[in-house]
Structures are given as C-alpha cells and as structure tokens.
Amino acid sequence: MKSGRTGEVMLTVNDLTKQYDKTLAVNGISFEVSDSEIAVLLGPNGAGKSTTIKCIAGMLRYKGSVEICGYPNKSIKAKQVFGYVPETPALYEMLTVYEHLVFIAHAYDIKDYQEKARQLLERFDLLDKQDKLGKELSKGMQQKVSICCALLMDPKVVLFDEPMIGLDPKAIKELKEIFLELKSKGCSIIISTHLIDSVNDVWDKVLIMKEGNIVMSRLRQEIEQSGESLEEIFFRVTEH
Template sequence: MEEKVLQVTNLTKHYKRKNAVDGISFSLNKGEIVALTGPNGAGKTTTIKCILGLLRKNEGEIFINGTDNKSKDVKYKLAYIPETPDIYPMLTVWEHLKFMALVYKINNWTVVAEKILSKFDIADKKDELAKNLSKGMKQKLSICCALIHNPEIFFVDEPFIGLDPKAVRELKDAFKALKEEGKTILISTHMLDAAENLCDRIIVVKKGRVLAEGSIEDLRHKIKVSQETSLEDIFLEVTEDEK
C-alpha cells in the first residue's frame, strides 16, 4: 500500500483578482519522483511555495504526513532547492554544510557531511570556493546542503536549466539515489525530455489547475495515443485541448 507523505486539497492562491493557483489537488507518495509541469505562469512555483509556507494560501489544505504544513515540526521534513542555487560565493563547499548544520543545530554533523559529499561525488571539491563551481556542481551543493537535516520531501524548481548533458545525467543520478533512500521528490520543470525517464508520475498544470496526472503510460491511455508518444507530445496535446 502506498504511503502518502503529502496531500494538497483545493489549494488556492490569488493576487488581487487573479488566481495564480485555482483549486489544485494532488498527493505525493513516499519514495517517488514526480514532475510538476506546465506553461509559464501555470502556478507551479506558487504551488511549491504555498506548500513550503513561503507564501500564504487563500484556501485549501496542505498536510505533510497527516500534519498541517503550518506546524514547525513539519518544516524539518521539507527541503527546497530553487532554480538558482542558493549559495554563498565566498564560502567553501565544506563551510556551506557547516553553516546549514549550525542553522538546524545538528550534532556530529561532520560525519554526516562527509558521507553526503562522497555520495554525490563532490568530496574532492570540499575546500573549493562556491564561486568557482560549475552550475552542475552548484546544483549538487544545493542538494548536499538540503540533505544535512535529513528531510523527507524535496521540492526542486527547474533543476536542469543551463546544464550540459553530463551535468543533467549526474543530477538525475543524484535524484535517483535520493529515491533509493526513500525520499520523495517533486520537480517543477519544463525540461520534459529529462523528466520522461526519471519521474514516476507527471502532473500537468495550466492556469492554476491540474489538467492531467499519472504515469506516462496513464497519460498516453487517457488521451488515446500510442505507446511511442513522447512526454513532450503528451504535454502539447493536453495543454492545447484546454482553451
């Protein structure tokens, strides 16, 4: 039986008279990777920020493991990796982990930090200033910083933009490694080719509403297309039908 770690029900967020998010409902299961995709302005980032509590929702319910997302205890179960890696250029890789460990008041953090850096193949950059890292390495550093407090759910905003094919492959491998540990990952992305063979499920949103949800096979069946149809073609079909 699947274990739900996140439940979003009728989430609404509006700015003045415009609904950025218009009654979105979906759930995430433990140990899965889910893509949240849609056109620009679809409400993807707003949805994520409402879940994290960075934006105040107007209506709806958000529960993490059955607990309201406003609970302080819930915050420790979540990690957010923004589109632009949130790093300090004049700190080393190691100093970033130390800083995060101090923020979360983690004891014996050095042992955990060493394991994380080794797992994500960045240990050789331990003493490197962040400003000297490639974008791919900065993304890896963001993941390492997010891991230090051992969260259960990762929210990642457009992680593949600007990465070369090698960096994309390494980042996808990093996400798969997190999944193997039982972590849950929601990736907001336009890079559909990267999501196609990475994600267990796809959630397509437009104008603040969910248009389609399911595995790629589910979506192919729902819109009655062949098994060879790509995620990009599915996306265009689903969003084009919505007037």
C-alpha cells in the same frame, strides 16, 4: 494515511490557491504524493509550477492546505522532514561551500554529518571547491550546493524547482540517480520543470499545469497504457 497507489501519503495539497494582485497564479489545485513516488509538475512558462512549489515550501501565503507527512507545511515537524531546492540558488556570499553544509547540519540538528557532506560534495564534483565562497561560484555550482544542502538532512520529501537548469551533464546524471536512490529509500520527490526530457525516465506521477490549474494528473502506467508519449500528451493538453 494511505494513498490509492504506492503507500503512505507524504504530501497532501488541498485546494491550494495563490493570487498575486490581479493574477491568479494557482487556482485551487489538489494532489497527493506518496512515499517512494516521484511526481513531476510539468507546464509551460507561467503555468504556476514554481508558485506551487514555493507554497508547499512555505515561502508564500496561500489559501488551502498543504500537509507534509501529516503535518501542516509551516510547522516545525514538517520542516524537519522536507528539503527544498529553489529555482534560483541562493547562497550566502560570505560562506564557503563547506560552511553552507555545516550551517545546514546545525540548523537541522544533523549529527555526524561530515561523511555525508563529503559524499555529496564528491558526487557533485565539489570536493575541490569546498573552500570557495558562495559568491565565487558559477550558477551551476551554486545549484549543486543547493542540492547538497537539501539532501544533507536525509529528507522524507524533497521539492525540486527546475533543478536541472544550469547543471552540467554529469551533475544531471548524478541528480537522476539521486532521484532514484531517494525513491528507493521511501522518499517522496516533487520536481517542477518544463523540460520533459530531463525527467522522462524517472517520474511516477505527472501533474500537468496550465494557467494555474492542474489540467491532467496521471500515473506512469496509465500513460504507458494509453500508447501516447508524455510529450504528446503535454502538447495535447497545454495547447488547447
């Protein structure tokens, strides 16, 4: 399966619809993300970004189809290749930071994870906190642990839901570097955020959402050729 741009399509979302009672949170959206591509889901609060990410991660019921590396997103094969960083970090209160990584390593059958785990903890300044319990960590640190858990398995697709919230400047810098490293390894990254500045220098494809719809989908070079900044385009399409 090849996309029109970079290469192999890693994520295909087709006619995704999610309704909560009377609220249509996501309204039949479709998009693709290829390997080595960083796609950002931008949108104001309540646009449906997090709901979209949760549907892709298989946490919600929905109409439509989502395929990860050609497999339905709820299949075991798909789950083996994607990592998910939730909007609100959810750690086990009784597990230490390192025990979270041990758990993930066994859940995903990752062999020789120790060195990778150490490197991740070091990058996010968590090495000296590895024996701290989940309940003892601040929200920012919990977010870092969530990121480490998602990256330990060397995912081919990573879903980040508002990943910068609560992170300190160093962690944000590290995370941006990680985005680029993952991209260079051929990984597909989907980042849901409403902070345009936080992803300005890493994105390849932008999907702007408003009221459950994708109101604009553009590649970086298309935006650059238009002469408008991402911020200008964002306000233009979301404020009308």
